[in-house]
């Protein structure tokens with residue numbers, strides 16, 4: 130009896146410790162897999178596809194009945210990609226300060242932007258330009274030292290075995306044989322992309338049209354990890370992703386997931402739409418970016434190239450001004466972590482990984498010193514990021530007998546103000562409390 134009891138206790142202890150071990154191992158594994166992403170902060174999203182020919186909604190235009198499927202696909206004839214130059218794109222992304230770029234390899238319309246062997250619906254086989262877009266993109270982005278992300282829509286409204294065709298028309302309901310045929314096709318494309326382009330990040334979309342079991346989400350995730358043990362997957366894989374993907378809206382409070390990325394259009398469209406002039410200003414883009422990194426997230430800023438492969442002037446201008454700002458303030462951006470809550474400082478902030486530098490983003494021209502409340506750490510030095518000019522700080526409301534940390538006032542000289550967002554750095558004597 131005693132022996133059985135001892136055995137029972139030992140197996141409980143071992144069982145528990147191996148459980149704890151495997152849990153911590155998983156956390157460590159994920160943290161190391163996510164580390165470049167956590168440091169990267171800025172990515173460029175590229176919606177390039179045949180929808181740029183007529184300048185209409187990517188895929189949704191035929192799904193929502195604004196154009197027939199037949200006429201939608203006629204855009205293939207106008208898709209020349211004649212000035213497409215992946216190297217120029219990559220140079221511009223680098224200039225903007227991006228550390229990764231994500232390209233649509235296939236949108237919900239099912240048109241592959243690479244030479245798929247799984248069917249004939251690709252720009253290589255069917256468009257006027259006949260060019261593989263994905264291959265040179267991956268090479269150019271990698272040559273610049275950036276990570277490669279591949280957008281892939283699970284939805285394929287053009288595929289004869291996919292259940293949904295348009296909002297009004299379904300091909301079938303509950304036909305396991307046809308659905309499995311489609312899954313075979315889809316998995317074939319995933320295999321092609323994984324082996325040919327070896328993405329660092331998969332950006333899935335359209336997972337809402339089936340559940341995890343339907344897509345085989347756990348199997349997909351496992352497969353992609355087998356191809357590349359370091360791969361990262363966005364959240365649109367029915368619970369099997371690695372990070373959160375809010376779309377076109379900065380979260381007000383820090384999301385619960387340690388990793389997240391705001392994907393955002395520059396105007397209101399993902400793809401090229403010449404009539405949409407509702408562009409955010411560089412100032413708005415930069416401030417949204419500061420909001421994201423202040424809450425520990427990334428920004429994936431979208432561009433929609435024209436059918437010939439050139440990037441619209443408005444978008445180039447935004448990327449260039451963003452780039453001026455990101456390069457000047459690189460220390461405050463890359464590799465940083467969430468800053469302090471807004472009750473302590475009324476703007477975005479970040480801190481260095483070791484917690485000894487606190488970066489404060491100043492969104493307006495100050496008409497007096499800026500203030501940080503409740504900072505327990507002593508400030509060793511303070512300067513303006515990008516110019517290196519040291520600035521004065523002063524602690525007020527801290528009598529010698531009080532444990533109250535007081536108010537820290539920081540001077541921002543007028544001639545140091547950046548035309549967009551000024552950043553000051555506080556070096557702390559000890560890691561931020």
Ligand code: GLC
Pocket residue numbers: 176187334335376392399
């Ligand atoms: C949405 C849209 C799609 C777009 C994507 C980008 O899922 O369906 O058109 O490509 O957002 O995040």
